[in-house]
Amino acid sequence: MIQDFAGKTAVITGAGSGFGLALARLGAQLGMKLALVDVQKDALDAACAELQASGTPVMARRVDVADGGQMQALANDVGAQWGAPHLVFNNAGVAAGGLVWENTEADWDWVLGVNLKGVVHGVRLFTPMMLQAAKADPNWRGHLVNTASMAGLLTPPNMGIYNVSKHAVVALTETLYQDLQLVTTQISASVLCPYFVPTGISLSQRNRPAHLPPEAMTASQRIGQAMSEKAVGSGKVSAENVAQMVFDAVAADRFYIYSHPKALGNVRLRVDAILNGDNPPDPFAERPDIGTQLRQALQG
Numbered sequence: 001m002i003q004d005f006a007g008k009t010a011v012i013t014g015a016g017s018g019f020g021l022a023l024a025r026l027g028a029q030l031g032m033k034l035a036l037v038d039v040q041k042d043a044l045d046a047a048c049a050e051l052q053a054s055g056t057p058v059m060a061r062r063v064d065v066a067d068g069g070q071m072q073a074l075a076n077d078v079g080a081q082w083g084a085p086h087l088v089f090n091n092a093g094v095a096a097g098g099l100v101w102e103n104t105e106a107d108w109d110w111v112l113g114v115n116l117k118g119v120v121h122g123v124r125l126f127t128p129m130m131l132q133a134a135k136a137d138p139n140w141r142g143h144l145v146n147t148a149s150m151a152g153l154l155t156p157p158n159m160g161i162y163n164v165s166k167h168a169v170v171a172l173t174e175t176l177y178q179d180l181q182l183v184t185t186q187i188s189a190s191v192l193c194p195y196f197v198p199t200g201i202s203l204s205q206r207n208r209p210a211h212l213p214p215e216a217m218t219a220s221q222r223i224g225q226a227m228s229e230k231a232v233g234s235g236k237v238s239a240e241n242v243a244q245m246v247f248d249a250v251a252a253d254r255f256y257i258y259s260h261p262k263a264l265g266n267v268r269l270r271v272d273a274i275l276n277g278d279n280p281p282d283p284f285a286e287r288p289d290i291g292t293q294l295r296q297a298l299q300g
Contacts, residue, residue, distance in 0.1 A: 001141065001143075001188065001250070001251060001252065001253035002086060002087070002141045002142075002143055002250055002251060003251045005027065005030040005031065005032050005086075005087075005247070006030060006031035006032070007031060007032070007033070008032055008033070008086035008087065009032065009033045009034075009035065009078070009082045009083070009084075009085045009086050009087070010023075010024075010027050010032050010033070010034055010035065010085060010086065010087035010088070010089065011035040011037065011074075011078055011085045011087070011088045011089065011122070011126065012024050012027070012034065012035065012036055012037060012089045012091060013037040013038070013063070013065050013089065013090055013091050013092035013118060013122065014037070014038060014065075014091040014092030014093060014147075015034075015036035015037055015038050015044065015047055015091075016036075016038035016040050016043030016044045016046070016047050017038075017040075017043050017047075018239050019091055019147060019192070019194070019239050019242055019243065019246075020036075020038070020089065020091045020092070021043075021047055021239070022238075022239035022240045022242065022243035023089055023091065023243045023246060023247075024036055024047060024051060025050075025051070025240075025243070026240075026243045026244065026247060027056075027087075027247075028051045028054055028056040030247070032056070032087075033056070033057040033058075033059075033082055034051060034056060034057070034058050034059070035058075035059045035060075035061065035074070035077075035078050035082070035085065036048055036051070036058060036059065036060045036061070037060075037061050037062075037063045037065070037074060037092070038062065038063070038092070039062065039063065039064050039065070039092070039207050040206070040207050041062050044060055044062055045060070047060070048060040059077065059078065059081060059082075061073075061074050061077065064114075064209065065090075065092045065114060065117070065118030065121060065122070066110075066113030066114050066117050066118055066121075068117075068121055071118075071121035071122065071125055072121075072125060074125075075125040075126060075129065078126075079129055083129075083133065084126070084129040084130050084132065084133035084140075084142070085126060085129070085130070085142070086130075086140075086141065086142050086143070087142070087143055087144075087145070087250065088122055088126045088130075088142075088143075088144045088145070089145050089147070089246075090118065090119040090122035090123065090144065090145070090146045090147065091145075091146075091147040091192075092114055092118050092147075093114060093115050093118075093147055093149075094110065094111055094114045094115060094207070094208070095111075095159075095162055095228060096110070096111050096159075096161050096162060096205075096221075097158055097159040097160075097161070097162060097220075097221060097224030097225065097228060098158060098159075098161075098217075098218055098220040098221030098224050099157075099158060099160075099218070099220040099298075100160030100161065102218045102220055102221065103160070103161045104214075104215055106212040106213060106214070106215075107161060107212075107214070108161060109212055110208055110209065110212045111161050111162065111165050112161075112164070112165055112168075113212075115162075115165035115166065115168075115169065116165050116168045116169060116172075119146050119147075119169050119172060119173075120172065122144070122146075123144065123146075123172065123176055126144070127144065127176070127180075127187070130142040130144075130187050131183070131184060131187065134184055134186035134187055138186070140186060141186055141187070142186065142187040142188075143187065143188050143189065143190065143250045143253075144173075144176065144187075144188075144189045144190075145189070145190045145191075145192055145246055145249075145250065145257075146169050146172065146173040146176075146189070146190075146191050146192070147169070147191075147192045147194070148166045148167075148169040148170045148173065148191050148192060148193050149162070149166040149169075149193055149194060149195075150193050150194065150195045150258075150260070150263050150267075151163045151166045151167075152166030152167050152168075152169055152170035152191075152193055153167075153170065153193060153264075153267045153270070154266055154267060154270060154283060155167075155270070155280065155283065156283045156284075157283065157294070158220055158223070158224045158227075158294060158298070159224055159228075169191065170191055170193070173189055173190070173191040174191070174255075176189045177189045177190075177255055188253050188255075189255070190246070190249050190250065190254065190255050190256070190257055191255065191256060191257065192242070192246060192257045192259075193256065193257065193258055193259075194237075194242055194258075194259040194260075195237075195258075195259050195260035195263045196260070219298070220298060223294070223297045223298060227290075227293075227294065237259050237260060241259070242259050245257055245259065265286055266283060266285065266286060269281045269285060270283075
């Protein structure tokens with residue numbers, strides 16, 4: 001576990017906004033050196049300028065996390081300047097929804113590329129660097145935090161492509177934790193599963209790459225987009241609150257990080273159905289009004 005963050009290095013993907021920017025600001029307050037990564041140049045430049053003005057050592061790189069070559073160049077730059085990072089926040093993510101059969105191949109390539117392959121690249125490139133640093137120094141400690149979602153523990157309808165990507169991140173991170181336990185006591189991992197937090201993720205299309213163009217939105221996708229914007233925008237837990245939860249979890253070596261623990265009631269219903277061999281339960285059992293609204297919109 002890491003309890004003294006001062007002077008240590010963190011890599012943060014998706015650092016230009018949302019959770020990533022909140023993590024960067026808190027890391028700066030704690031005296032860390034920060035490698036900021038984002039695909040949106042103006043947001044990245046603004047974050048870099050803000051944190052450098054506070055005296056924080058900052059490295060900023062415009063990177064598409066889905067691109068293994070760009071992520072390798074990032075890892076090389078971090079290693080050359082600061083050595084192995086103590087903290088890696090594989091946080092970059094995008095959102096897309098609609099009925100699962102309506103998503104195009106380009107939709108799948110984009111969402112899985114950022115949400116899953118971006119995390120995969122962060123794990124496969126930085127973990128060996130961290131293990132090498134740990135082997136060289138018995139006092140060295142490291143931690144990886146992968147951002148998933150409550151959608152990685154649930155299967156709400158009309159957002160299947162997002163659910164798939166986030167379930168994969170949860171499975172990847174649980175396995176990463178177990179694999180690390182086999183080989184070291186100096187490096188650990190956590191998975192962040194936020195619920196509805198105002199972060200701007202509902203505006204993900206602004207950073208969709210030109211080589212994966214979207215088609216005209218279907219009715220279900222428009223409905224999903226509107227409901228997502230409303231839910232995310234009305235969230236009462238802030239990105240700053242979640243960033244503090246993340247650093248607290250790292251200090252305590254706690255694996256699962258929830259922004260809204262009360263939402264775990266729906267997870268319990270799902271797990272009970274799996275154990276009992278029942279059909280999937282109503283995902284809106286605790287908020288039937290949302291289910292009614294969605295069905296009426298889709299059937300109307």
